[in-house]
Amino acid sequence: MILRIEDTDQTRYVPGAEEYIINTLEWAGIELDEGPKEGGEFVPYRQSERKDIYQQYAQQLISNGHAYYAFDSAEELEAMRTRLREEKAFSQHYNAESRQQMKNSFTLSEEEVKSRIESGQPYVVRLNVPAEGQVAFTDIIRGDVSVDCNTLDDKVLLKSDGLPTYHLANVVDDHLMQITHVIRGEEWLPSLPIHVLLYRYFDWQAEMPSFAHLPLILKPEGNGKLSKRDADKSGFPIFPLSWEDVETKEVSEGFKEAGYLPEALLNFLAFLGWNPGDDRELFNKEELIAAFSLDRIGKGGAKFDIAKAQWYNQHYIKHVPNQDLEQILANALSEEGITFDDNKVAEVVGLMKERITFQHELVNQARFFFVNPEVYDERAVQKKWNEQAVSALEAVRDAYLEMTTFDQESIKVRTNEICTELDIPLGKIMPALRIAITGSLSGPDLMSTLQILGANEVSERIVKAISTIGN
């Protein structure tokens, strides 16, 4: 894995962004072989530190006549575009035709260009796109595509601050770093002709990488590509790790913080636009690497469906070692100042593991194992708590205290016996018992719960519930 930082837009520099990317990759289990920190054969790996290289290659294009200087101000460019739009011109680009009206190597004398540069006037270097002809190329996913040169723009290659645009930097670096495959979002497809032209003008066609333009990830509802806004609106994460906006100080929770496991996110994301060709859907990182192939990527955009991501998480959480979950639960309990016993934590995790979708649910759903419920769900009480149930509870309490072995099976047998003796159905007493023990009507298997709690604790809770709720 190579990490190259494409930081050629100094106006959009975000402190901490590079570190964030590295942390994200680490969380996802993706290890770097080459990068800004790791170094490697093709240092440096930050484009902002490769300025000289790009300038050298831009110079080469200029001397070959494939690029030229331009001195137009932002206002002049805007005026040109407005004019062309109003004239309903065939193309509104800076191209073979419109460049004749602008200030550049074509309209200015060689001396003029030279003196402007020497006097420190700001300039850019633009690609000299031919007036006619076609650029044809093959994309692994899209197939053969061809574009007329007269629909292309004389893209800026080198900005007035001396840094390259994506187009130049990307082509130069991919060549220098011996990149074999360019796999990127579909939004880059319209730029590919520019890039192909560059490979041609550098005479690098022979080693030109293969291109694969991936379908976009779309917002869950409506149309358009997924954005942070949509994610916020629908209440699911979009950042892998939580991220604080430097300007607004607004913190966006990441998938990690929301409780998603990296395996789940990876598996989910991999299946947005790709499938292995059979019915299997569960792939860990290694299996993904082994099974993946570009030719099985679909062409259409994929809507982001958080429900599927949750399903993946639910699956992968079952693969998390119990020890890890025990640690999480223990830490959470400690933080709340709740005392606990390690064995009990282990038992609880064993019981709860299959029931949760996110790790953090563990604490909330298992808290009652460690603290006597303070409140009893009102609706539950209204529905299931009555005089008959209370007297039955008193009976089972006495019976439980007398039991020599208090395990799941024995509890079940004894409870059934009491029901028979009192001539009351099991379904009457169980809900009330559950309310007394957990405070609500939902939860894991009650017999197992009682076993973990132990007869004394169970007895205490029954007493407390009766005195609190009454009968």
Added chain:
RNA sequence: GGCCGGGUCGUCUAACGGCCAGGACAUCAGGUUUUCAGCCUGAAGAUGAGGGUUCGAUUCCCUCCCCGGCUACCA
């Protein structure tokens, strides 16, 4: 507007031109005779429209419709 790319169940998707268009998530129903969750079983649910080509079209061709991306000294 121009250029490029798309369009199969609600969603992600499968289907050398040929088996009732298959699977998964979500939904709904039943089961697991203590709940909820889980798990098991089942149900419902799609080829954007119209023309061709063909014995046969989701697949190939044309037209239309719809959607997306790009159209910056951003990536």
